[in-house]
Amino acid sequence: MAEKLVPVVCPWCSVGCRFYAVSVNGYIRRIEFDYDHPTVNRGKLCPKGVASYQFINSSKRLKKPLKRVGEKGEGKFEEISWSEAYRIIAEKIKEIKETYGPEAIAFLGSEKITFEENYLVHKLSKAIGTNHLDFPGRYCQYSNAPARTAVFGSAPATNPFEDVAKAELIVIWGHNPAETAPVFFGQYIEKAVLDNGAEMVVIDPRETRGHKYASIHLKPYPGTDLAIALAMLNVVISEELYDKEFVNERTTGFEELKEAVKEYTPEWAEKISGVPAEDIRKVARLIATKRMALLVNEGLNQHVNGFEFALALANLIAITGNIGKEGVWSGVFPGAQCGFCAAMSGIAPNKLPTGKLVTDEAARAELERLWGFKIPDWVGLDLTSMIREMGNKIKMMYIVGGNIAKSAPNSRWVQEQLKKLDFLVVQDIFLTETAKYADIVLPAAAWFEKTGTAISAERRVQRTYKAANPPGEAKPDWLILVELAKELGLGEYFKYEHPDEILREINSVIPMFKGATPEYLTEHPEGCFFPCTEPGEGTKVLFKKGFKTADGKAHLQPVKWREPPEMPDEEYPLWLTNFRQVGHWHTGTMSFESPSLKKRWPEEYVMINPKDAEKYGIKSGDLVKVETRRGSVLVRAEVTEHVREGVIAMPNHWNINVLTLEVTHEKTKMAELKAVAARVRKVEE
Amino acid sequence: MSKKIFLDYKRCIGCKACEVACEMTHGEARIRVFEFPDLFTVPFNCRHCEKAPCMNVCPTGALFRDEDGAVAFDPLKCIGCLMCAVACPFGVPKLDEENKIMDKCDLCADRRAEGLLPACVSACPTEALKFGEINEILWNREGKVVANLKGSAEKGEGEKAYLVL
Ligand code: SF4
Ligand code: SF4
Ligand code: SF4
Numbered sequence: 001m002a003e004k005l006v007p008v009v010c011p012w013c014s015v016g017c018r019f020y021a022v023s024v025n026g027y028i029r030r031i032e033f034d035y036d037h038p039t040v041n042r043g044k045l046c047p048k049g050v051a052s053y054q055f056i057n058s059s060k061r062l063k064k065p066l067k068r069v070g071e072k073g074e075g076k077f078e079e080i081s082w083s084e085a086y087r088i089i090a091e092k093i094k095e096i097k098e099t100y101g102p103e104a105i106a107f108l109g110s111e112k113i114t115f116e117e118n119y120l121v122h123k124l125s126k127a128i129g130t131n132h133l134d135f136p137g138r139y140c141q142y143s144n145a146p147a148r149t150a151v152f153g154s155a156p157a158t159n160p161f162e163d164v165a166k167a168e169l170i171v172i173w174g175h176n177p178a179e180t181a182p183v184f185f186g187q188y189i190e191k192a193v194l195d196n197g198a199e200m201v202v203i204d205p206r207e208t209r210g211h212k213y214a215s216i217h218l219k220p221y222p223g224t225d226l227a228i229a230l231a232m233l234n235v236v237i238s239e240e241l242y243d244k245e246f247v248n249e250r251t252t253g254f255e256e257l258k259e260a261v262k263e264y265t266p267e268w269a270e271k272i273s274g275v276p277a278e279d280i281r282k283v284a285r286l287i288a289t290k291r292m293a294l295l296v297n298e299g300l301n302q303h304v305n306g307f308e309f310a311l312a313l314a315n316l317i318a319i320t321g322n323i324g325k326e327g328v329w330s331g332v333f334p335g336a337q338c339g340f341c342a343a344m345s346g347i348a349p350n351k352l353p354t355g356k357l358v359t360d361e362a363a364r365a366e367l368e369r370l371w372g373f374k375i376p377d378w379v380g381l382d383l384t385s386m387i388r389e390m391g392n393k394i395k396m397m398y399i400v401g402g403n404i405a406k407s408a409p410n411s412r413w414v415q416e417q418l419k420k421l422d423f424l425v426v427q428d429i430f431l432t433e434t435a436k437y438a439d440i441v442l443p444a445a446a447w448f449e450k451t452g453t454a455i456s457a458e459r460r461v462q463r464t465y466k467a468a469n470p471p472g473e474a475k476p477d478w479l480i481l482v483e484l485a486k487e488l489g490l491g492e493y494f495k496y497e498h499p500d501e502i503l504r505e506i507n508s509v510i511p512m513f514k515g516a517t518p519e520y521l522t523e524h525p526e527g528c529f530f531p532c533t534e535p536g537e538g539t540k541v542l543f544k545k546g547f548k549t550a551d552g553k554a555h556l557q558p559v560k561w562r563e564p565p566e567m568p569d570e571e572y573p574l575w576l577t578n579f580r581q582v583g584h585w586h587t588g589t590m591s592f593e594s595p596s597l598k599k600r601w602p603e604e605y606v607m608i609n610p611k612d613a614e615k616y617g618i619k620s621g622d623l624v625k626v627e628t629r630r631g632s633v634l635v636r637a638e639v640t641e642h643v644r645e646g647v648i649a650m651p652n653h654w655n656i657n658v659l660t661l662e663v664t665h666e667k668t669k670m671a672e673l674k675a676v677a678a679r680v681r682k683v684e685e
Numbered sequence: 686m687s688k689k690i691f692l693d694y695k696r697c698i699g700c701k702a703c704e705v706a707c708e709m710t711h712g713e714a715r716i717r718v719f720e721f722p723d724l725f726t727v728p729f730n731c732r733h734c735e736k737a738p739c740m741n742v743c744p745t746g747a748l749f750r751d752e753d754g755a756v757a758f759d760p761l762k763c764i765g766c767l768m769c770a771v772a773c774p775f776g777v778p779k780l781d782e783e784n785k786i787m788d789k790c791d792l793c794a795d796r797r798a799e800g801l802l803p804a805c806v807s808a809c810p811t812e813a814l815k816f817g818e819i820n821e822i823l824w825n826r827e828g829k830v831v832a833n834l835k836g837s838a839e840k841g842e843g844e845k846a847y848l849v850l
């Protein structure tokens with residue numbers, strides 16, 4: 001049978017690379033690069049993109065619905081039919097609703113499923129009557145997103161990637177795009193630096209792949225970046241380097257900000273962060289005088305003080321006028337190809353899919369008119385709070401494509417909590433660590449086995465198509481949700497036979513996506529930039545005239561220093577942080593099942609500076625125990641100058657969250673995933 | 686007219702997309718990314734030498750030059766005698782222990798026949814790997830270097846000039 005080139009969007013990071021899945025008889029035989037269309041990746045792919053169909057052919061794929069027969073977490077299941085699975089779930093939902101009310105049920109959407117599917121998760125949770133709705137993205141952009149919303153009224157990227165290539169200054173802060181988004185790095189950042197003469201500054205406790213292009217490298221202790229950002233605000237204001245016209249015309253709150261940061265001198269920040277005051281001044285002056293692309297990610301987001309840090313940076317962007325024009329870039333950078341699919345369909349405990357709040361009566365009424373059923377008006381729980389309330393307020397969870405037993409902070413605690421649920425449903429493509437705690441596991445079709453919409457970090461909305469048949473009886477997530485709705489007697493609200501019909505409903509419900517119709521996206525493989533209010537009407541550069549705030553101005557926010565929740569002390573004297581590897585993704589559910597990736601990036605390890613290694617008598621290759629107050633893991637040591645003294649670092653795809661801290665920020669509910677106190681010692685083999 | 690892959694080390698970020706692309710095309714990666722302790726990375730594959738020593742010593746004619754100038758390989762003729770491996774100054778040809786013959790980069794002969802770029806070049810996200818008429822690539826590179834030298838000289842930052850390499 002002939003080969004068919006099926007255009008697809010990459011299933012991993014949020015760059016939004018396109019390529020072809022070469023499909024023969026419902027199987028993907030190989031991939032082919034797309035040098036035919038004006039794609040964001042210009043044909044290029046990183047190793048994950050190239051290897052991206054391997055995991056769908058893994059023998060470990062789920063093929064039949066499963067019912068737990070062993071203990072929770074043990075992984076013993078028996079196969080059941082779809083009709084039995086739906087019947088059990090529907091009965092349980094009814095029973096829990098009758099006994100405890102719908103507020104005992106929580107749903108998780110996913111950054112791994114399509115826009116349409118997230119929309120359905122949202123709709124089903126509301127139809128069942130609960131607002132306990134979140135997704136693992138809670139641990140991703142939920143510092144930068146709320147901070148940018150507070151200042152600019154909206155969080156997503158301000159400009160397309162092509163503007164990064166036009167910037168004069170690239171500041172990479174707590175982000176490692178050379179490994180986490182290589183195509184973005186190669187096609188846009190490198191072009192700025194190597195071809196267009198931009199200067200690069202990196203702020204990171206580690207040296208990473210992109211470092212060789214940087215002229216300045218600041219190495220703060222993890223979790224102390226806020227001090228540096230505050231000192232930069234102090235320098236830019238006290239040296240009067242800020243963009244006065246921009247501040248006067250387009251911002252409010254400057255005087256309060258000035259007052260708030262006046263004590264935060266670079267010398268003060270040096271004491272906290274370990275970064276020389278002069279270097280902080282140098283970088284602050286560069287930011288104030290050059291057109292900047294500011295690239296931040298989890299090194300900013302995954303801290304309890306990440307919100308304050310992100311506020312400081314948003315202030316800095318605003319007072320230096322690095323926004324609302326061409327040749328600059330800033331914004332959230334989701335870790336997954338569909339992080340925006342969940343966020344923009346309102347997967348959050350306080351939101352409607354329209355982006356309005358659940359407490360907004362008029363917005364609710366309007367959606368009730370469109371959907372035809374009553375929507376609960378209370379604010380639900382965020383993911384960490386759901387975990388905390390398992391067995392208490394939360395009796396049942398329905399998890400689509402998320403692996404919280406491994407990705408949420410303090411995994412041992414999460415696993416104990418999962419056992420307390422009365423009923424857990426996990427819908428996934430593999431029997432993940434989380435699925436092992438489920439009562440019912442539903443086998444889902446993987447990316448490439450369904451058609452749908454993805455949204456990239458530069459706000460690009462693109463279609464991806466079905467190239468392979470799911471294995472066994474696995475079904476696309478949207479179809480599972482539709483069939484379950486029917487079983488629950490909610491069928492009349494879920495009459496979809498194809499993802500196109502769901503997207504058409506999204507077009508009419510979410511104004512920002514009105515123009516992203518199935519027809520438009522099929523004709524334009526390069527997609528459109530949301531807000532796309534009419535077909536063909538994308539918005540490439542945001543905030544050229546006004547910001548998304550009520551008065552159209554950027555609201556500068558006074559920020560204060562806030563200590564990380566846990567700092568090194570005598571017992572646990574080192575900072576422990578973590579990072580992503582180019583060959584892996586999230587908790588490895590998919591990348592560990594990709595032989596070409598697993599073989600090159602085989603195992604976890606801990607990076608330790610030679611000075612610390614000497615202190616603890618550790619050599620490269622030694623087996624060591626890395627320990628925090630939550631638990632410990634055994635790994636090999638890599639003694640290297642590429643991590644600063646006082647800090648140890650591990651890749652985050654394996655067991656890092658055994659060590660992280662479940663304390664959350666009171667407003668954003670972000671946990672401490674990137675900076676905790678640890679100790680390390682050699683283990684005799 | 687000789688088509689080659691030019692390695693622009695400065696652009697490489699060691700992501701190994703080239704290795705994975707080659708492996709997925711040929712079963713085994715014929716390009717390798719070498720990593721040094723200073724984080725410098727060097728992708729390296731067959732140089733397709735103009736005066737290829739491997740080709741000269743191959744007793745069966747399994748190695749031959751194709752119309753694009755690549756040192757290509759006919760597996761049916763190879764006897765696995767390792768003479769090419771002995772002669773290659775870089776250690777490029779490797780023994781395929783399963784098939785008892787040699788294995789080496791053929792600049793993706795099958796892909797070129799279909800008008801496609803070699804797999805590693807198609808993938809490389811940074812354009813550290815460039816495929817084409819080698820002198821055209823080198824003229825472009827020279828032109829860019831000279832333009833940068835001039836730009837740096839005008840800005841009085843002579844020492845920056847080498848950075849473009
Ligand atoms: S850069 Fe991201 S989107 Fe592109 S190929 Fe790699 S993982 Fe896929
Ligand atoms: S040209 Fe083809 S065979 Fe040679 S290294 Fe690249 S991908 Fe491998
Ligand atoms: S694909 Fe390109 S950037 Fe990546 S390792 Fe290979 S040569 Fe280097």
